[in-house]
Amino acid sequence: DTAVSQTPKYLVTQMGNDKSIKCEQNLGHDTMYWYKQDSKKFLKIMFSYNNKELIINETVPNRFSPKSPDKAHLNLHINSLELGDSAVYFCASSQAAGSNEQFFGPGTRLTVL
Amino acid sequence: DQQVKQNSPSLSVQEGRISILNCDYTNSMFDYFLWYKKYPAEGPTFLISISSIKDKNEDGRFTVFLNKSAKHLSLHIVPSQPGDSAVYFCAASAFGNQFYFGTGTSLTVIP
Numbered sequence: 001d002t003a004v005s006q007t008p009k010y011l012v013t014q015m016g017n018d019k020s021i022k023c024e025q026n027l028g029h030d031t032m033y034w035y036k037q038d039s040k041k042f043l044k045i046m047f048s049y050n051n052k053e054l055i056i057n058e059t060v061p062n063r064f065s066p067k068s069p070d071k072a073h074l075n076l077h078i079n080s081l082e083l084g085d086s087a088v089y090f091c092a093s094s095q096a097a098g099s100n101e102q103f104f105g106p107g108t109r110l111t112v113l
Numbered sequence: 114d115q116q117v118k119q120n121s122p123s124l125s126v127q128e129g130r131i132s133i134l135n136c137d138y139t140n141s142m143f144d145y146f147l148w149y150k151k152y153p154a155e156g157p158t159f160l161i162s163i164s165s166i167k168d169k170n171e172d173g174r175f176t177v178f179l180n181k182s183a184k185h186l187s188l189h190i191v192p193s194q195p196g197d198s199a200v201y202f203c204a205a206s207a208f209g210n211q212f213y214f215g216t217g218t219s220l221t222v223i224p
Binding site: 004040041090091092 | 115147149154155157158159202211212214216217
């Protein structure tokens with residue numbers, strides 16, 4: 001009955017691989033986000049999608065690509081993984097773009113070896 | 114460009130006493146501020162917020178104070194309970210745009 005869920009919870013992979021993290025929300029929200037929390041604990045937004053339209057795209061490498069098959073899902077694809085991609089990735093959703101409360105998933109800890 | 118700062122990485126407080134978590138920001142255009150609470154292995158959960166038109170917002174044991182001239186906000190928890198032990202993130206946004214988060218303060222409430 002989780003509001004925002006992410007899979008997998010842990011992901012360990014080799015440098016150069018391509019991986020995906022999935023996110024689903026059952027709150028009926030219009031906007032979904034991906035955040036990266038690095039080793040210094042900075043929680044920084046990467047992308048957001050509103051009704052399948054990208055509305056924020058921070059200066060992240062183009063190896064990262066969000067894909068939203070429908071309003072309830074926002075998956076994160078990462079190509080050619082690098083050591084610096086190791087972090088915890090959080091998915092979040094909000095009722096509308098600019099809505100002041102975001103609901104977060106439990107996070108995916110990605111480790112690149 | 115760390116626009117939201119939480120300079121205390123950790124704080125320990127006795128049960129029943131007041132916990133005060135601090136947050137500073139640099140962008141004077143921020144007009145909405147939030148506090149999130151995070152337990153280990155879970156995502157952040159919304160706790161309390163304040164608009165820049167107010168200087169105080171209270172919700173039960175939690176009160177957020179905003180000092181716009183000092184670009185400073187604080188979260189007061191009173192009385193503190195062991196279940197309050199978590200990492201607290203401060204966040205700010207301008208005109209409903211993206212949120213900028215601080216690096217968090219780990220609160221430990223000692224029974």
